[in-house]
Amino acid sequence: MHRLARFNALALGLSLALSAHAADKATTIPAKAVTAAEQLRDRAVNDQTAYEVVESLTTEVGPRVAGSANDQRARDWAVAKFKSLGFDKVYTETVTYPLWERRSEHGAIVAPFPQPLAVTALGYSAGTPSGGLTAEVVAFNDLDGLKNADPSTIKGKIVYVSTHMTQQKDGHDYGMGSATRTRGPVIAAEKGAAAFLLRSAGTDAHSRTPHTGVTGFRDAKQAIPAAALSLPDADQLERIVAMGKPVTLKLDLDVGFNGTYTGANVIGEITGAKHPEQVVAIGGHLDSWDLGTGAIDDGAGVAIAMGAAKLIKDMPQRPDRTIRVIAFANEEMGLWGGRAYAEQHAKDVGKHQLGTESDFGAGKIWRMTASVKPEARGAIDQIAKVIAPLGVAYDATKPGGGGSDLSQMHGKGMAALSLTQDGTDYFDYHHNANDTLDKINRGDLAQNVAVYAVFSYMAAMANGDFGSAPGAFSNDGAHD
């Protein structure tokens, strides 16, 4: 017997044994806790705490790109806000990452029709030489076009990729949009391009607000200048390219890597009464891109989690387990906060009762999915019943991923939900200057708070666990 096969057989036997054992011990939520959760839900939909939190963060801190002066101000804000909301415990955990800075950025068509372009550099882009970089454009309809291109047609040119996204409730076009943004620059660099430019990974067809976002570059040696055009500017460039004459662009990007920076995840807890060491983990990411004020990405997520925990704190008694709200550092440039948390808490996976992060805007939650052990499906059904009146459908056929940063903890075995928001207009504002407070609807935000408060409280009050353990759920595909 091959060694690996024997290990698998052993693992299977262990799994079957665990299942048989656990079937006797189905996780359930006591009736009294269900009733309390229903009351919590009904209070939440009228509570303004989360809106006040995101208003405060976006107004008093504003943009807070990782490593900037406002990164420190955002952490100070989060510590103070947790305390003023009455959290029992507030602390930080350091997160170290490469510092990347945007100082200025300009783009223009040089020939045949000189005019400025609305352009923004992508995260981890290299800067252009001082005075700018001027080169001919070679255009591709999509990432496959670039992948299949002969390097000789690309060398020394500005690669342009025009992947088009359209609005969807689940935002699935972002799959190809983000792939173009992350992988496109790397492929272009490998083929000798002078620079990379894409049609923004966004859906705001009529707005001159280019969408930034991180590339796949990981250090300065690998990086070339990489930027995004607003959609109307992309249309303009595509019209001109379609005329068939050579098109020359100039990019002048003063951006780049600048050493390393140590920030922090900021954590606030409502301490559990019976099992304080066991935690329900919720949160959002504290950093934002620098172009907007990070209202939907992800002030909303931080506010939803803070608001939900605050409502639980206001109940007559503390829940059995701890509610942990994590405001993650530097999600935007590669889940740095989420990865640091997962490393620092790898040994505590089993103490994470259940978790999920909000990071898809402030639209209403319409679907819940879960990655939990089979014996906890009944408890998930109980949660589903309490949030059903909020318009949330439970789809038992799909896994739950835990959201952006907490996907890393789910990858290590934390039981996780996905609470899917309506993202129809999310990619209108995502990563661009228009991500501001006015995009958040108070009622929609409160619906999110209600869902988070209900599931967090019910999970914290459950008799039994949801299956978190090192290596659990490693094949459910929901934590990439």
Next chain:
Amino acid sequence: MHRLARFNALALGLSLALSAHAADKATTIPAKAVTAAEQLRDRAVNDQTAYEVVESLTTEVGPRVAGSANDQRARDWAVAKFKSLGFDKVYTETVTYPLWERRSEHGAIVAPFPQPLAVTALGYSAGTPSGGLTAEVVAFNDLDGLKNADPSTIKGKIVYVSTHMTQQKDGHDYGMGSATRTRGPVIAAEKGAAAFLLRSAGTDAHSRTPHTGVTGFRDAKQAIPAAALSLPDADQLERIVAMGKPVTLKLDLDVGFNGTYTGANVIGEITGAKHPEQVVAIGGHLDSWDLGTGAIDDGAGVAIAMGAAKLIKDMPQRPDRTIRVIAFANEEMGLWGGRAYAEQHAKDVGKHQLGTESDFGAGKIWRMTASVKPEARGAIDQIAKVIAPLGVAYDATKPGGGGSDLSQMHGKGMAALSLTQDGTDYFDYHHNANDTLDKINRGDLAQNVAVYAVFSYMAAMANGDFGSAPGAFSNDGAHD
């Protein structure tokens, strides 16, 4: 008898005498021309010429602020376009005006919550000192607040005025919006302000695109730095001001007057077969602000007029009178092209059969009003009947003003229409970066072309005139 009263009595007698005389000679449009106009209308609604014209102008020239390198390119484009469309006569008439330049612009909140602001300098603004101007804000809800303020509360501060506009079909809120933008800076300067800032005169509440536009400054001595915030940025500033602590802003505007510039109105004509010296005058303005590509303001106007004249040119025979299309220079900074035209053609007022300019976007025309002699009302009724199927109502109770630049010629006595467009979303894009081709609907643009083609042709074919004469219509209030 008082001298003035005697003059009025004389004028009244003269007017009555003229009316009695003219009643014998009512202006009418021959039935054959009416039929031809109906056919022209039906061709126009399916014609793509105007769309192709505005696509060409906004793509191949793009932004074309008066006095810029693209101003010359726009004039070259217009001459070439008139010729390629087959106009009989193409020429230019010089227009000289102060040159104002925008080189760079930045704004930020310095205290209490440091963050950048989306800001744009206003036309004829002064620049700030190199390195920027930092001062405390004094905020007013509207222009009256500023007017009534004690200068001691303003001296050395940045005046902020938060006039709010909302969307309307006729865009009437722009009255107070543009008054705030033009008069506000002058009043602030007179009261000793360091700078002037306004909530943009726009209606795009969710867009970080500040709206530029001219101030009332007329020279560098009078000017102080003056700029506009986008509406979300205005909301942000207003939220912070409402907290009651001092708010400090920094403005860094590298802009200003830079001598004089001589551009030109560009004119194309379809020469009349019987009375070539008599002209129907239509047009738009060729210049745009520099932030967008000037699609709705006013590439659309130029395109509508060119497209309408082209359709008339394509008829089997030239009309009796000349169709003159004027692409005006520098409307944006104070009707410079329109005023130059009116001065240069002051002696020819009587040769202007009827005129109007399109300068309110590309929305459908929904109303026609006219300033014509009473004896020409029947001809206007005839025009109204032909355009009624296009959804245009004729309101005989209101005067016609001739549009922006041609208001100057109307002020000198030219009979004029107003063809009012649906401007519901016009002030979402007016004077900001979002004024791009994608805002133009082909069908709506073609409806405009149909109306312009019909009225121009019918006026050109009329038996008789519409009352143009030096000093006519001087009291109708429609040409300010």
